[in-house]
Amino acid sequence: MRLSFAELRNEYKNQNNFPIGKTAKYSCRPGYGRDPQLQPTITCLKNGMWSEALEFCKKKSCGHPGEPENGRVIVTDALFGSTVNFTCEEGHRLIGQLYRRCEISGTRVAWSGDVPICERIPCLPPPDIPNGRHTGAIMEEFSYGSAVTYKCDNGYPLTGEASIHCTTKDGLNGEWSARPPRCGEVRCPAPQIQNGRRVSGDRHVYSYKDNVTFECDPGYTMKGHSVSQCQTDDTWDPPLPVCEPATCVSPEVENGRTNGVQPVYGPRDIVLFECDPGYTLSGSPETQCQDDGRWDPPVPVCERMLQCPSPPAIANGKPSVQALAVFTTGTSVNYSCEPGYSLTGQASIYCVASGTWSPLAALCEEVLCIAPEIQNGRKVDGRGPVYRPRDMVRFECDPGYTLNGSRQIQCQDDRTWDPPVPAC
Template sequence: PLVTCLNTSLWHANPDFCVAKSCTPPDIMNGNFNYTTDLVLGTTIIYTCDMGYRLVGQESAQCVLHNNEVFWDNVPYCASIPCSPPPAIENGQSSDGNRDFTFGMAVTYTCNRGFSLIGDPTIHCTVNKDLEGVWSGPPPECKVVRCKNPEVKNGKKLSGFGTEYTYRHTVTFECYPGYLLNGSSTVTCEADNSWNPPVPTCEPGQHPNALCKEPPTVDNGMHNGTKSTDFVPGSVVVYKCKDGFTLTGAASIHCKVDHQHQGVWSKPTPECQSDVPPVGEHPNALCKEPPTVDNGMHNGTKGTDFVHGSVVVYKCKDGFTLTGVGVLRCIARDEYRGVWSKPPPECRGGANMIIVGIFPLLLAMLIMNI
């Protein structure tokens, strides 16, 4: 409160004698606020909500004065984003339990006895660009799938023995000596009651005119076939890559006979991809097996290292509720080590719904793009 007359004929006063009061930081659950200065009188802040929530009220507030006290003139709140009830399916049911669904929750479908589930059994409540709750994808279908017993003349089954084949059953074949396989050795029963690829045939091995030309070349790699040579059915060539490149695809292909008795190579040509990762990627940053949770499980393969970008989903046993983020993602700590993105969730008793947290913005956007 004092000022002093200096020998310079100027008054000296404490410049901080009167300072602006500051507002208390606002407490907004499931949200935050952005500011660039101290929260003093006159400051304006912008509110934002966490992923899965939307703002109710005005997005900005100002620190104002009333009765010589400062306070925020507006404090909105962040409400969870709901999804409509999950779609019903014929000949099956979901695990919804007739509950309300909000962002991050999931339902899993099962089919009645005798029906096969076609599609992803689990869908999640996520958000679109307008911050409206939507399901991550369409529900699966429950269909009766029956494929005919596949038989190959002059050949035999190596796996998939039986007389009844339903969705995703596979069968592997082999030709008798003196015959060459024409087509894929392994076929799968698909949802349209057909085998994919088509069931192969076993053709006689002597086709003097069924010759393959030189195998295709690959960039940054080579094969062991003789250049400018025709290859008879059954001939095999092996590919390998130059140093610094890794082979992607089948390492070997063989000459086979097509339905027109012409020689063709059995598989697509492999590729040699550079071992140097693109900027921002760390393919060698592996994560160890995800943490286990009491009264729950995840969909990761036990005893397996997980590459950068891998995602695992947790769910709880019946009678337990998942608390926390239900999806973990393998992220790179550095070039050689990976870590899981968040702490594992918990499975707490007292509820019978499956709640799966979705890894924030990136995973939600990925699901919407799919």
């Protein structure tokens, strides 16, 4: 018997058959240790089955995996095969492996790798500014939470945040909480964008924290932010937007198609839609690309139409639309009969809203002519008893009588005789 925690001792490995009552002994697999209270054996029973294998080998423990300073370890258990994870406190980043695994190391078990380090996230030195200084000049390093304060020389007003601090956005790299202030007046250049214009914030001089809002000309769409603010370094942030020629992405309609194959369309381009057989258009059959990149009216939807099954087959006849794959509400089917048969009932049926055909399909019945009779005469050829189209009958009169009409007549598809039955 194969066990996950133990293996047969060598003296039993090549033995294929065990007699009833025979005991097999096991040794613990690497990573497992003996439970002294349980015997590492199983016994062959009278029914030819092995006795239940108790868990006489237990997983070994790696002990405590260690905990980094300014961090913590997340432990579920410390047994062979388990994994522990490490995290750092806010403002620190992890240097080393995020996890350790309890694994085999020689004849024992041990944690893989080393305990990682939680390092305080550093920032580059704060920027120097003309006509001013900051309190970080005496500091050797700057890390998460460090703060510096700027002060301007006499005669230069401070514009912006006087104090900034080291922070992080990604939990790995440090950055300063704001741009450094400016010593002196801030003058941002008048913002201009091509194919667009300012719609608010228009003034002769732009100072710190002045906002400007932009919009694009018709036929152009904006890439970037519509609002930008004057910064302490005479720049605009976010950067000024760009007005690009407006385009509409090629519209797609499921279970339908368009009349165009272009990947993009320009303003005022029109696209037409139609649905696949068995689907009906919900919405406008055409749409136009707008200056803002939208389609108007909105792209329609092709909805599944109510359908009827294939029209019923009839004996000795056929429907006129056998090639159609889909039969939607309102579809009509006409029946026709094979030669020698005539239609009884309605020739046309229709797919109705209930998903059925109405009225019932017609029948194709065999065409038979009534047996022709002649007084004072007799049939000399074609005596029946059944007469089908194109069957011929010939007559002759009794002695003393003459034939008035054609001597030979033929059964027609409309169940009449042509020429008419003669007289004697």
